[in-house]
Amino acid sequence: MTVSQQDLLDPAYLASLKDFQLMSRVAVDGFMAGIHHSHSHGAGMEFLQYRNYSQGEDLKYLDWKVLAKSDKLYTKVYQEETNMNCYFVLDTSASMHYQGSRSACSKLHYACIVAACIAQLASRQGDNVGLFAYSDELHESVETGGRLGQVDRILQAMIRLRPSGEAQHESMLRSFLHHFKTRGTVIYISDMLEGEDVLPKLLRNFRINKSDCLAIQILDSDELDLPQNRVTRYLDSEVEGEVTTYPETARADYEERMGTFLERLKKGLAQSQVDFLQLVSTDSVGVSLAKYFDHRGRTRSC
Missing domain, CATH: 3.40.50.410 (von Willebrand factor, type A domain)
Structure with missing residues (x-):
């Protein structure tokens, strides 16, 4: 049986999974499936999410593609800094x-x-x-x-x-x-x-x-x-x-x-x-x- 991404986050479905480790992994996998993820920054630096750009931050972390498409300033956040x-x-x-x-x-x-x-x-x-x-x-x-x-x-x-x-x-x-x-x-x-x-x-x-x-x-x-x-x-x-x-x-x-x-x-x-x-x-x-x-x-x- 195929379980949709929405079902993976439904409390009725999750409550039916008695193994909490399995349950939490299933839910987080379902949630993360809809979030952009990248691993292109180099050794030990895993891309996690975007945040609003703050004046004075290093411009090398600015996502220029997002800027070009949306005219909005977003900084990439990496695991080492979070x-x-x-x-x-x-x-x-x-x-x-x-x-x-x-x-x-x-x-x-x-x-x-x-x-x-x-x-x-x-x-x-x-x-x-x-x-x-x-x-x-x-x-x-x-x-x-x-x-x-x-x-x-x-x-x-x-x-x-x-x-x-x-x-x-x-x-x-x-x-x-x-x-x-x-x-x-x-x-x-x-x-x-x-x-x-x-x-x-x-x-x-x-x-x-x-x-x-x-x-x-x-x-x-x-x-x-x-x-x-x-x-x-x-x-x-x-x-x-x-x-x-x-x-x-x-x-x-x-x-x-x-x-x-x-x-x-x-x-x-x-x-x-x-x-x-x-x-x-x-x-x-x-x-x-x-x-x-x-x-x-x-x-x-x-």
Whole structure:
């Protein structure tokens, strides 16, 4: 059976691949298939991507063919000049266990797919990668490194993750700061529920040493539109509370509250200079890879 490039990035297809190493390679291969790649610069200098030309840069890296065709200035970026540390910080609290009827996997599994694919891509780009996963305690920690098998160590750690406990963002993220020694990029992945006030302030701390942070919010479709059409009992998986209601009567108020929450979250992250990407667990993983690729390119051009 032939699998299209679009299918290679579909979460339903990727979730069916139980081997995380295979899954991440398949997704990244599908994503990279659409990106121009060249190996013509010489020994040890692999062409990776384009970025906007900045005044004062060496003109020998300017792509004159692109300039002639588009009248735009782009510089070629090579692996030797782009190595950096990439830290994955993953929320594994109980709320990440949720999986609605329209999703092929839970929010945590989808988050792991996204993190695995970005880690695979980052490693191919020559970056050092590491993992920090928490809820009310630290569950997995893999120090950053670029040695052989580093991505596999991260993927094996993700396989062991199980959603549990209440997210203790403040204590755990402040603890993680002690591991954050050198300049790099933090990829923070969480549903961020009820974190609109605390998370922007905490993630701003990762802006030290001119480092960057990309916050990826993972939601299930059900959390956006309450699709149930009969009396439903809703459980709070973290504090064990529950509410029984008819969704049709609560939907308008719920959507208004959800909209307010998302707006405050986005505003807070923007004020903290943290890039933000919202994903629903049915979205193509290519969206997250493209966002990371764009974020990385802009980071390198600063």
